[in-house]
């Protein structure tokens with residue numbers, strides 16, 4: 001074997017290890033709704049047990065990246081592996097909290113029913129809900145401080161309360177990988193605290209958390225890794241080395257005032 005062949009061989013081994021150990025690995029992913037791609041040739045490796053913020057301006061493709069990872073939108077090219085294998089075999093290990101604005105809140109369901117939906121994979125479509133399932137759903141509501149709202153209509157709750165219920169539904173799934181799309185958008189401070197506490201507890205228990213996050217001021221406090229995107233990947237890695245002023249300028253392309261960046265507790269600016 002030549003040096004070059006050895007190096008290539010080593011590269012393949014490292015790549016195979018990365019894919020096998022990552023809860024979610026994305027390679028060469030391109031998604032397009034029309035002529036212009038929403039995300040282009042994106043590679044991402046989310047590390048097991050990490051807590052990662054996906055960051056980028058509006059329209060950068062953050063929601064699309066999560067949806068493509070979940071198989072909700074079909075990519076033009078690229079591939080997704082979940083715990084080293086195809087998505088189909090691992091759906092039960094992923095919980096997803098969609099962007100709140102994308103949910104139809106007129107849907108006539110009670111809070112407890114929304115949480116029970118998180119159990120449908122386990123229940124099957126026709127199985128009967130038992131007291132045991134109800135009590136598990138109630139436990140999940142209690143973890144987000146919503147146990148007293150179990151019989152309310154979901155549409156009658158405040159935005160923050162709805163977001164807590166969706167987190168409770170994700171908790172009911174008892175997943176290993178939690179994907180959340182802007183979980184803190186439009187919620188009050190008490191809800192933000194409740195949600196981050198739950199996410200940090202999940203993460204402390206070894207779960208992997210990936211959240212689209214819009215508030216640059218809390219990135220350092222909430223997350224240990226970042227993934228920066230603006231259609232193409234801008235960077236990924238530990239917060240200290242990757243969440244830099246330079247990377248933010250690149251991701252936001254001048255749409256971010258320098259004063260905004262100056263105000264942040266950045267790693268290496």
Ligand code: ADP
Nearest residue numbers: 033034038056057058059060061062063064065
């Ligand atoms: P982000 O979450 O970063 O704000 P999105 O992934 O929602 O970005 O959107 C990326 C781009 O794709 C945007 O230009 C958006 O307008 C477009 N887009 C998103 N969803 C659709 C859709 N269902 N149909 C057509 N275009 C879409």
Ligand code: MG
Nearest residue numbers: 062063064099
């Ligand atoms: Mg979005």
